[in-house]
Amino acid sequence: MRVVTAPQINGILTFRDLVETLRSAFRSDIETPVRHHHTIERTNGSDAALLLMPAWNDFTKQAHSDRGYIGVKVVSVFPDNAEVGSPTVQGVYLLLSGRNGETLAVMDGQALTLWRTAAASGLAASYLAREDASKLMLVGAGALAPYLMRAHSSVRPIRDVLVWNRSRERAERLARSMNGLDGLTVRATSDLEGGVRGADVISCATLSRTPLVMGDWLSPGAHLDLVGAFTPAMRESDDAVMRKARIFVDTRAGALEEGGDLTQPLADGVITEADVTADLFELCRGEKAGRRFYDQITVFKSVGTAIEDLAAAILVFLKT
Incomplete structure (x- = not known):
């Protein structure tokens, strides 16, 4: 299992590549169940949120079956963090093999979110x-x-x-x-x-x-x-x-x-x-x-x- 940090993500991605990757993704067969959005009530500040966002592509339709993937992002949103200089949105991304469910990588979710949101x-x-x-x-x-x-x-x-x-x-x-x-x-x-x-x-x-x-x-x-x-x-x-x-x-x-x-x-x-x-x-x-x-x-x-x-x-x- 690979651990991919924010500096690594920032060094790998370019917007020209990622925009075109997203264009291909929206043309392909990817399953995206409705994301889970949970409100976390806080007595000493603004309510926070916990989001779970799963997706997978249909590896049976791939030219090579081992190229299928399953992923899920776990995100926390704490609006008050900005007041103390901490990120409002934080998270982690888990990437699995679509062939056998093996964990392939854990990635910095905040960096991935920043890149994909802007690329969209x-x-x-x-x-x-x-x-x-x-x-x-x-x-x-x-x-x-x-x-x-x-x-x-x-x-x-x-x-x-x-x-x-x-x-x-x-x-x-x-x-x-x-x-x-x-x-x-x-x-x-x-x-x-x-x-x-x-x-x-x-x-x-x-x-x-x-x-x-x-x-x-x-x-x-x-x-x-x-x-x-x-x-x-x-x-x-x-x-x-x-x-x-x-x-x-x-x-x-x-x-x-x-x-x-x-x-x-x-x-x-x-x-x-x-x-x-x-x-x-x-x-x-x-x-x-x-x-x-x-x-x-x-x-x-x-x-x-x-x-x-x-x-x-x-x-x-x-x-x-």
Whole structure:
């Protein structure tokens, strides 16, 4: 059994490879039972969450039966950790042989999650963002932010990046650490509205419970990537976003049940399930079109799926 650490994962993966790996995964036969989501009540802080995310591919359909895999991710989400400088999301990934159930590897779940989550946004942007998109607005400066920056710039010619965070200090810290890398110009801003209005791609990764991005701020042709707000009580966009944008999701089963950006406007009758144009399965398989014209506004809501974890874990395993 291999033990794969975060530094090893960071040294193995590239977003160009991982985005294409996810594209292939969404075209293939992978079983993903509904993930187990358990709330852990805490008397001395915000409630935490425990997530169990299993997936497996059908090794009987593989050219070689020993290439089948089973995986499960165990994740904890402690929102208060950010206040003390600890990761909000932590976890471990267990990869098993689909042939005989043998444990193949234990991997750092936090690193794997950061990579696959950002890569899913990059995958969606490859269908939904304008091909000439060069300006990125990051809303949130947490652990995922630098990964989202790199993922989006791997599929579109991003050159200028603005970072907004409730704590200006954290935004400035991220901007300093990323400025100049891969030819990017990265700056912090306190003007959220102005940054959104001037961006080609807006990527949000927060734990906000109230909308941060307003539909009236989105410029023609903008693409909005909503990564945070992973429970029905959380939200990063307002109703106007959903009214004016063409809506896409990672998986219908997950996004329509878990993400407040969709569950709340659905419950209020602002949109219906028919307004969700496509998920990543349909986009990757060519069953539905992504961006249809230059000035169209698109929005992608993701809550994560075990397909992404399994695909990323297999890629890491094959490269170690």
